[in-house]
Amino acid sequence: MNIGLDMMGGDYAPLEAIKGLKLFLDEYTGPVTLFCIGQQENFTSLLEEHKIDQSRIKVINAPEVIGYHEHPAKALKEKQQSSIAIGFHLLSSGKIDAFASAGNTGAMLVGTMYTIKAIEGVQRPTIATVIPKLNGTTGLLLDVGLNVDCKPEHLNQFAVLGNLYAQKVLGIDKPTVGLLNIGEEEGKGNQLAQTTYPLLKENASINFIGNVEGRDLIQNKADVVVCDGFTGNVILKMAETIYDIAVHRKLEDDQYLHRFHYENYGGTPILGVAKPVLIGHGISNDVAFKNMILQAVKMVESDFCNIIKSAFHSEKVD
Known part of the structure; x- marks a missing residue:
């Protein structure tokens, strides 16, 4: 299982994302690889400082960042090397199974709707x-x-x-x-x-x-x-x-x-789209990041998106 995490999303990124990653890896022992997406030079030293198990993560460099006050659609189009844009590319290409971010909510919604798209019938x-x-x-x-x-x-x-x-x-x-x-x-x-x-x-x-x-x-x-x-x-x-x-x-x-x-709930899932996407609170702390990753894992483990596909195909919900 591969979970993508936006390391640059959130008011306290990347530190709280790193701390949340550590909490998750200490708690969850199942087979999972965390794709840490962001400006590599800003968080690789933190990975070492917080003793993150390097065998359970993969660092994906994303030199650009989409800020909170940027226009979502415009920013996604112009910043193809941002952590959010790269996260959606990895998700749509099947390299990761879920993507979670506490970054620009509008950009996450636009990326979801235009990259991942709604399940047929929704x-x-x-x-x-x-x-x-x-x-x-x-x-x-x-x-x-x-x-x-x-x-x-x-x-x-x-x-x-x-x-x-x-x-x-x-x-x-x-x-x-x-x-x-x-x-x-x-x-x-x-x-x-x-x-x-x-x-x-x-x-x-x-x-x-x-x-x-x-x-x-x-x-x-x-x-x-x-x-x-x-x-x-x-x-x-x-x-x-x-x-x-x-x-x-x-x-x-x-x-x-x-x-x-x-912090108890981590992130908000977008329900009805083809792959798991979770949006975290902008002020997310380490516990929130941990719970957002755990929620992503639950959605992948339960095969939730395919369950929705089956339900809307068989029930023909209008």
């Missing part, structure tokens, strides 16, 4: 986030920002993608699926919610339990909750704020509140 790939629940389990919310304006058939596909991810990667047996709404009763909500509901209700490939409200997200009502990207992103940013408040009030050691820390 109208719109989506991004999801894990939601900590009060009972100690985790749930999944999608979309959280990739698709601001959605149609009912998009949300129906998000439900299928989220259901598969919950099963195959999060390990949730027979996940339940809910539609985020302003009330529990069928017929509630705006036009999008009202027209999505019957599609989910008739979808035999998911276990749809009906509408769920915002207060249900942290309860054990639904394992997977579907919404448009505008709503999902507002919820995601609010969840991040909860942790910020906890830190400000010195409550970050609370067992439940700590689960809102981004």
Whole structure:
């Protein structure tokens, strides 16, 4: 198994990427090679300093870097020797099995859509986030920002993608699926919610339990909750704020509140594309990088992308 890691992505790169790489290699003993992609002169000495096992990595020099404030499409086109561009080339050519970066989010999305592309039958790939629940389990919310304006058939596909991810990667047996709404009763909500509901209700490939409200997200009502990207992103940013408040009030050691820390989840997978791509938070620390690599490994080990291909081919999800 070969995993590509952008060494130049993130506010604290390449140091935190190196430290995260070390944590991963110390924890994961399976057969994996990490392709470390970035400006070689900026991190090779760190590999030695942190005693990285050289037999388990391969350094790929990428002399250019795409900054956070650069135009994604323009930067990818003009910086073919950047860590992100080279990472996608390695992924599309089959030299690596997954690619993870905490770099320019827009560039990662553009690279994914134009290099890796959506699985046949998937109208719109989506991004999801894990939601900590009060009972100690985790749930999944999608979309959280990739698709601001959605149609009912998009949300129906998000439900299928989220259901598969919950099963195959999060390990949730027979996940339940809910539609985020302003009330529990069928017929509630705006036009999008009202027209999505019957599609989910008739979808035999998911276990749809009906509408769920915002207060249900942290309860054990639904394992997977579907919404448009505008709503999902507002919820995601609010969840991040909860942790910020906890830190400000010195409550970050609370067992439940700590689960809102981004580092626990590493990166956001793009669901519905042909190969595993993970996008990390710009402020990723070593633990976040470790967990992002672990998540990439899980997606490869579970053969997740091929599972999606099979599902959309056999079920003909619209």
